[in-house]
Each structure stands twice: as C-alpha cells, then as structure tokens.
Amino acid sequence: MTGYLIKRILQAIPVLLGVAFITLVLFDVAGGDPCLIKLGKNPSEVEVQMCHDELGLDLSLPEQYLRFLGQIVTFDFGESWSHDTPVREIFARGLVPTLSLSVPAFLIGSFIAVVLALLVSFYRASLLDRVVTAGAIAGISVSSLIYILVGQWLLADQWKLFPVWGYEYGFGAVTFVALPILIWVALSVGTDVRYFRTVALEEIGQDYVRTARAKGISENAVLFKHVLKNCSVPIITRMTIIVPFLITGSFLMEIFFGIPGLGSTLYTAVTNSDLPVVKALTMLGATLYVIFNIIADVLYATLDPRIRLQ
Amino acid sequence: MTQAHAPIKPRSPAREAWRRFKRDRVAVVCLALFSFYALTAGSAQVIELFQEGTKLYDMTLAEQGIDVAETATAPSSVHWQAWWGTTSAGKSVLLRVFHGTKVAFVVGLCGAGLSVLIGMTLGLLAGFFGRKVDLAVQYLYQTVASIPYLLLLLALAFVVRQGPVAAAYNEFSVGGLYLSEYLSLGLFNIIVVIGLTSWVTLCRLVRAETMKVRELDYVQAARSLGMGELRIMFRHVLPNVFHLVIINFSLRFVTAIKSEVILTFLGVGVDKEPSWGQMIADAKNELMRGIWWPLLASGVALFGLTLAVNYVGDALRDALDPRLKN
Numbered sequence: 001m002t003g004y005l006i007k008r009i010l011q012a013i014p015v016l017l018g019v020a021f022i023t024l025v026l027f028d029v030a031g032g033d034p035c036l037i038k039l040g041k042n043p044s045e046v047e048v049q050m051c052h053d054e055l056g057l058d059l060s061l062p063e064q065y066l067r068f069l070g071q072i073v074t075f076d077f078g079e080s081w082s083h084d085t086p087v088r089e090i091f092a093r094g095l096v097p098t099l100s101l102s103v104p105a106f107l108i109g110s111f112i113a114v115v116l117a118l119l120v121s122f123y124r125a126s127l128l129d130r131v132v133t134a135g136a137i138a139g140i141s142v143s144s145l146i147y148i149l150v151g152q153w154l155l156a157d158q159w160k161l162f163p164v165w166g167y168e169y170g171f172g173a174v175t176f177v178a179l180p181i182l183i184w185v186a187l188s189v190g191t192d193v194r195y196f197r198t199v200a201l202e203e204i205g206q207d208y209v210r211t212a213r214a215k216g217i218s219e220n221a222v223l224f225k226h227v228l229k230n231c232s233v234p235i236i237t238r239m240t241i242i243v244p245f246l247i248t249g250s251f252l253m254e255i256f257f258g259i260p261g262l263g264s265t266l267y268t269a270v271t272n273s274d275l276p277v278v279k280a281l282t283m284l285g286a287t288l289y290v291i292f293n294i295i296a297d298v299l300y301a302t303l304d305p306r307i308r309l310q
Numbered sequence: 311m312t313q314a315h316a317p318i319k320p321r322s323p324a325r326e327a328w329r330r331f332k333r334d335r336v337a338v339v340c341l342a343l344f345s346f347y348a349l350t351a352g353s354a355q356v357i358e359l360f361q362e363g364t365k366l367y368d369m370t371l372a373e374q375g376i377d378v379a380e381t382a383t384a385p386s387s388v389h390w391q392a393w394w395g396t397t398s399a400g401k402s403v404l405l406r407v408f409h410g411t412k413v414a415f416v417v418g419l420c421g422a423g424l425s426v427l428i429g430m431t432l433g434l435l436a437g438f439f440g441r442k443v444d445l446a447v448q449y450l451y452q453t454v455a456s457i458p459y460l461l462l463l464l465a466l467a468f469v470v471r472q473g474p475v476a477a478a479y480n481e482f483s484v485g486g487l488y489l490s491e492y493l494s495l496g497l498f499n500i501i502v503v504i505g506l507t508s509w510v511t512l513c514r515l516v517r518a519e520t521m522k523v524r525e526l527d528y529v530q531a532a533r534s535l536g537m538g539e540l541r542i543m544f545r546h547v548l549p550n551v552f553h554l555v556i557i558n559f560s561l562r563f564v565t566a567i568k569s570e571v572i573l574t575f576l577g578v579g580v581d582k583e584p585s586w587g588q589m590i591a592d593a594k595n596e597l598m599r600g601i602w603w604p605l606l607a608s609g610v611a612l613f614g615l616t617l618a619v620n621y622v623g624d625a626l627r628d629a630l631d632p633r634l635k636n
Contacts, residue, residue, distance in 0.1 A: 018453035026469050137624070141564075141616035143571045145590050146609050153597045248458055252572070270464050271577070282465065285458035 005298065012290045017069075019286040024068050027275050028057065037273040038081050068279075077280040082272045087280045090265060097167055098261030101177045101253065102246040105184035110239060112185065113192030118231070120193075121200035122223050132193065139190030148256050151183040165258040180253045199234045203227050233303045240296040244288035248281065327553075330629040337625030340618040347411060347615050354412035366391075367409050367584055370400035382601045395603035397589070398596055406584035407607045413585040414567050414615060416493070417500055421566035424505025426559050429512030434551070436513070437520025438543045447517065451510045459507060463569065466503045467578035475502070494582040500573055504566045512558040519551040553630035560623035564616050571612070586612045 028034055035051035036043070043051075052058050056067050071077050077087040120129040156164040162179035203209070204227055212222045251263030258264075262281070269277035301307045321329075331337060358365070371378040376389045378396060385395040391402035436447035454462070470476065479498055482489045489498070523529065524547060532542050567586075573579035574587030575594075586608040593605035 014449065015452045015456055018449065019456050022453065022457065023465075026465050137620050138613075138617060141613050141620050143568055143590060143609065143612055143616075145571055145575055146605070146612075149590070149593055149597060149605065157598060245458070248461070251460065266461065266464075267576070270468060273468075278461075278465065282457060282461050285461055286456040289456045289458065 001298070001301075004301075005294070008294045008297065012294065015290060016283075016287060020069060020072060020283065021065060023279050023282045024065055027279055028055075028064065029061070033057070034273075034275050037275070072283050075280075077276045080269070080277050081274045082268070083274075087276050090277060091262065091280070091284070094260060094262040094265045095247070096169070096261075097173070097259050098247065098254070098263060100173050101180050101184070101259055101261065102250065104177070105181040105188075105250075106239075106242065106246055108181065109185040109188045110192060110235075113189050114196055114235060116189070116193050117196030117200050118223065118228065121197050121204055122219075124201065124204075133197070136190040136193045139186070140194070144187055144252060147183050147187050148252060151179065151186075152256060155179055155182075167257075167259045176257070176259065180250075180257045180259065184250060184253060195238065196231070196235065200227065200231050203230050206230075233300060236303065237296040237300045240292055240299060243292050244285060247288060248285045327629045331625055334625045334628070337622055340621040340625075343614060343618040344622060347618070348415065350408065351411045351415035354409050358409070358412065365409075365583075367401060367405040371396055371402060372400055382596070382599075385603055394607045397592070397604050398599075398601060403589075403604050403607050406589060406604075407586070407611050409584050410586040410589065410608060410611065411615075413497065413580055413583060414570065414612070416497060417504070417570045418563040418566045420501040421504035421508075421569075422559050422562035424501060425508045425562050425566075426512060426555055428505060429509035429558070430516055430548075430555050432509070433513040433516025434520055434543060434548060437517040438524055438539075438547060440521070444517070447513065451513050454507070455510045462507050463503055463573065464576065464578070466506060467499055467573055467576075470499045470502055494580070496574075496578075496580040496582060500566075500570055500579055503573070504562075504569055508562055508565060512554065512562075515554045515558070516551050519554060520547055523547050523550045557623060557627045557630060560619055560626060564619050564623070567612065567616065 033048075034055065035048050035057065039047055039051060056064055059067070075088060079086055080090055083090065116132055120126075120132045123129055152164060156162045156179055163176055167173065167176045209222060209226060212226050213219075217226075248262055248266070251267045253259070254261045254263035255267050265277065266281050268274070269281070366374075370380065371389065371391055372380050374391075376391065378386075378388055378392055378400070380400050381396075382398045382400070383392060383396045385403075386392050391404060394403040394407065397403055397406065432447045432450070436444040457465075476495060479495060480488075480490055493501075529542060529546055532546050537546075570579055570585060571587035571590055574581075574585060575591040579585070579587055581588075589604045589608035590612070593601075593608075596602075596604060
C-alpha cells in the first residue's frame with residue numbers, strides 16, 4: 001500500500017507540472033499580452049515596460065515557467081489585479097460561503113439519489129422504475145440555467161419563499177443558501193440516480209444475491225445488507241471524486257444568488273481578466289482533483305478486497 | 311424428398327443493431343423527433359444562405375410594417391411571426407428559435423465531431439501501439455482531465471477569443487472561401503473549446519477496448535497476412551471499437567448544446583446570430599418583467615432536442631454494446 005501511494009504521488013507530479021504549463025501558456029502567451037489587460041486602455045510605454053518586468057514577461061518561456069512553479073509551491077500568486085488584495089486572502093474569504101452551499105447540497109442530493117436508485121433497481125421494470133428513470137432522463141435534459149432562472153423567479157421573486165439575492169455570514173446563511181441548495185439537488189439528482197441505478201443493477205445481477213435469496217433471507221436484508229454493502233464501494237469512490245468540485249463551487253449558482261464564494265470569485269476574475277486569481281484557482285482545482293483521485297483509488301482498494309494495487 | 315436449404319444470409323451488425331433499437335418504441339419516436347429538428351436546422355441554414363440583406367429574425371415586427379407594439383408582446387395570432395410573441399427588442403420569437411435550431415446543430419455536430427475525432431484517434435493510437443505512444447497519450451489526458459472542466463472551458467474561450475487563435479481564424483480560407491464568412495467567431499470559439507475539452511472520456515474507452523481487440527486472433531491473422539499496421543488499425547480494429555464512438559457522439563452532442571447555453575450566458579459564446587443560449591440568457595432580465603415566452607419557447611426547443619438525443623443515446627448503447635446482448 002505504501003509503495004503504491006508513493007508511486008501514485010510520484011506519477012501525479014508530472015501531471016501537475018503539465019497543468020501548470022498549460023495554464024501559463026493559455027493565459028500569459030496565447031491570450032495576448034497580459035499587461036495590456038492589466039493596465040487597461042492606452043498605457044504609456046514606461047508603464048508597460050514596468051509591468052513586463054514585474055511579471056517577468058520578457059524572460060524566456062522556461063524561465064517564466066520556473067517562476068510560475070515557484071509561485072505555485074509557495075502558494076503566493078501575488079495580488080489580485082482588480083482588488084489589490086493577495087490572492088490567498090480572496091480564497092480564504094470565499095471558502096466558507098462556497099462550502100455552506102455545496103456541502104449540504106451534495107449530501108442531500110447524494111442521499112436522495114442513492115435511496116431512489118436502490119428502490120428502483122429493487123423494483124426493476126415496475127411502474128416506479130419507469131417513472132423514475134423517465135423523470136431522470138427528462139431532468140437531465142433541461143438546461144441547468146433554466147433550473148436556476150425558473151427556480152429563482154418562481155420561488156423567490158413570485159412566491160417570496162426565499163430571498164432572491166445575497167448572503168450573510170454565520171447562521172443567517174441558512175435562509176440565503178436554502179434555495180440554491182434546493183436547485184442544486186434538483187439539478188444533480190437525475191444524473192446521480194442514473195449512475196447509481198446502473199451500479200445497483202449490476203450488483204443485483206450477481207450470484208451472491210441469488211444465493212442469499214435461495215437461503216431464504218428476506219428481501220429487505222438482501223437489499224440493505226448485501227447489495228448496499230457491495231454498492232457502497234462505487235458510491236463512495238464516486239463521491240470522493242466529486243469533493244474537489246465542492247470546493248471550487250458551482251459558479252452559476254453563486255453568480256445568480258450573489259453568494260460571495262469561490263465560484264463567483266472565479267467568474268468575476270475571468271470577466272475582469274484578473275489573471276493571478278484565475279491561474280491560482282486553476283492550479284488549486286487541478287491539485288485537489290489529483291489528490292482526491294488518488295484517495296478514491298486507495299479507498300476502492302481498501303474497501304474491495306478483490307482489487308489489488310500495484 | 312429432401313429440399314435444399316437456402317443459404318442463411320448473415321445479418322450485418324448494423325442491421326442487427328437496428329433490429330434491437332427498433333424494439334424500443336420510445337426510442338423510435340425520439341429518433342423521429344430528432345429528424346424533425348435536423349430538418350428544421352437544415353431549412354434554417356438554407357434560408358440563411360439565400361436571404362440577402364438584414365435577416366428577418368433581426369428585424370422588429372414593427373419595422374416590417376406589422377401592426378404590433380415596438381416592445382415585447384405576448385403570443386398572438388396577429389401575424390405568423392407573432393405566434394410565439396416577440397422579444398423585448400420586438401423581434402419574432404418564432405423566427406429566432408427557428409434559427410437557433412441551426413446554431414444548436416452546428417455547435418452539436420461540429421463540437422461533438424471534433425471531440426470524438428480527437429478522442430478516437432488518440433485512443434486508437436495509444437491502445438494499438440502501446441509503449442511510448444500510450445504513455446504520452448495517457449499523460450496528455452490525465453493532465454487535461456485534472457483541470458476543472460468549467461475552468462478549462464472558460465479559460466480556452468477567453469484565449470481563443472482574443473489571442474493568436476482568433477487571428478488565425480480570420481485568415482483561414484480554403485480556395486478563396488473564408489471560414490469567417492460561414493462561421494461566426496462566437497460559434498467557432500464554442501466548437502473549438504468544446505472539442506478540445508471533452509475528448510478524454512472517449513479516449514479512455516477506445517484505448518482500453520483497442521488493447522483488448524489488438525490481441526484477438528483475427529488481428530494476428532491479418533498481421534500474418536502481411537498487412538500494414540495502419541491498415542490493421544483502421545480497417546480491422548476501428549470497426550470493432552466504433553460502437554463506442556457512436557454512443558459517445560450522442561452524449562457529446564448534448565453536452566455541446568448545453569455548453570453553448572452556459573458559454574453564451576457568460577458572454578463568451580454566440581453573439582452575431584440568435585441562439586437558444588442567448589434567448590435563455592436574456593430571460594434573466596425578461597422574466598422579472600413578466601416576459602416569459604422567449605424563455606419558454608427556447609427552453610422547450612432545447613429540452614425536446616436534448617431529451618430526444620439522450621434517449622436515442624441510451625437506446626443506441628443498449629443496441630450496440632455487445633456486452634449487453636440478449
């Protein structure tokens with residue numbers, strides 16, 4: 001196990017180096033001169049030169065790359081161009097609002113999806129199964145923007161059940177995140193049910209289920225003791241892989257409901273061409289993705305003894 | 311008396327798949343719905359090519375001398391252009407949704423096409439040649455997959471728009487026909503971005519399947535007959551992994567169209583012509599003023615197409631995947 005972990009971590013390093021390279025090339029080279037973006041319209045030549053020196057743009061590409069790697073390792077991406085605050089501080093501020101929205105949404109959504117998926121795969125080909133699978137496919141066919149637009153308009157603007165916009169730190173957050181959570185759950189349940197249903201159906205088709213039934217074990221025990229236990233492996237690994245996306249947040253939801261989290265930070269950064277923030281978020285997202293993928297693989301092997309890591 | 315048996319005609323795999331596909335009635339209905347959309351998109355494209363001057367969808371109804379208010383009007387039977395109402399700028403919702411079908415198809419077909427082409431080629435190369443090629447491809451897709459999808463989408467959209475890529479787009483021409491005359495920058499942008507970001511899943515699948523197929527007897531037989539590697543790869547291996555490509559194409563088609571909506575909403579998408587994404591994005595302000603018909607029309611149009619393709623995709627998977635036979 002330790003050997004495997006070391007191997008995976010070593011493998012992850014070149015991947016992250018590659019991500020850093022793509023990020024650098026995308027924003028600093030292919031995107032045109034970032035100084036013209038930073039300084040706005042008609043900067044003087046002296047200003048441009050100063051900015052070039054500051055960002056090291058006149059250095060060769062390998063030198064720029066090393067400089068960027070240095071920023072990543074120390075997590076010091078300098079100051080945001082639009083706020084004059086260090087990028088690190090912006091992140092720290094955005095984390096709580098994002099998590100207060102994404103974690104409950106993710107937990108509630110996954111719970112509903114797992115229960116529904118188990119139920120429908122248990123009553124396979126029944127009316128319930130058909131209604132839920134049809135509902136799921138209809139649900140994923142609606143644009144996420146429509147869920148948000150209609151949800152906000154109907155529930156907040158027309159019926160006044162929730163506030164339309166805003167956020168409050170502390171316990172007051174509950175009223176503000178309730179509607180976004182509701183919409184997030186509606187949005188994600190369709191995809192999750194379809195995935196978990198496939199997982200559960202595959203399990204139910206296995207020999208051990210037939211054996212358990214043949215032994216005369218009650219259907220409930222078959223479903224919740226045997227099937228659920230075996231389904232838990234793919235369910236847990238899938239949930240682990242999703243964790244990084246909880247931290248980067250749903251930026252659509254955050255923009256629409258004015259939640260000052262990392263998602264809306266990213267959005268404003270992109271629209272204002274605030275490159276330090278965008279680059280830092282890209283690296284953060286990629287690193288988390290890589291880490292949680294390793295965790296998922298390790299979990300997979302620990303939970304399922306049939307899988308050997310090499 | 312014995313009767314000579316007629317030789318049994320082997321059924322082609324495509325026919326066999328169609329037979330299985332046909333059993334699902336809903337899938338057939340969805341395929342018909344999809345064909346209807348395709349026809350609509352085709353006619354919108356033809357009309358666009360032959361219509362000169364200001365496009366009808368860009369003219370307000372009042373400009374055309376139709377007796378309708380300058381601003382948004384609810385659906386009415388005054389004139390066929392007003393059947394689905396007018397937008398807040400006074401233009402026909404019906405015509406804009408109609409033209410949006412064409413945009414959706416261009417984005418869906420080209421975006422999914424590019425994505426599938428990249429994924430298939432890389433997956434095939436990695437699985438077939440193995441060793442260093444495989445390592446390189448694996449590294450490439452691991453790296454791309456590590457960058458959060460929406461961030462990559464936005465970052466690329468941002469870069470394609472203003473960097474040297476846009477310049478290349480402006481100058482690209484084949485035999486005097488400029489690409490920029492047929493495909494607006496916004497559309498080009500979306501297609502490139504979607505193609506470059508969404509090929510990883512298919513690449514993984516094709517790679518794994520190719521590795522299996524490569525070891526089968528008939529491939530060895532082809533090799534012993536002295537066939538070239540490339541010929542074996544394209545003529546003998548590719549047809550046996552192609553079902554993955556078809557299924558994935560339908561999935562990518564839907565993702566592409568849905569991404570158009572989000573990218574356009576974020577201001578990096580379609581801008582020169584009406585699209586469903588644009589109408590949905592405009593609805594943000596319109597809804598609060600009680601103008602619901604543009605959202606309803608574009609939303610339902612988008613929903614119908616997505617649902618049809620999603621369902622057909624599921625049925626295709628059942629019909630084509632050899633593991634699910636019987």
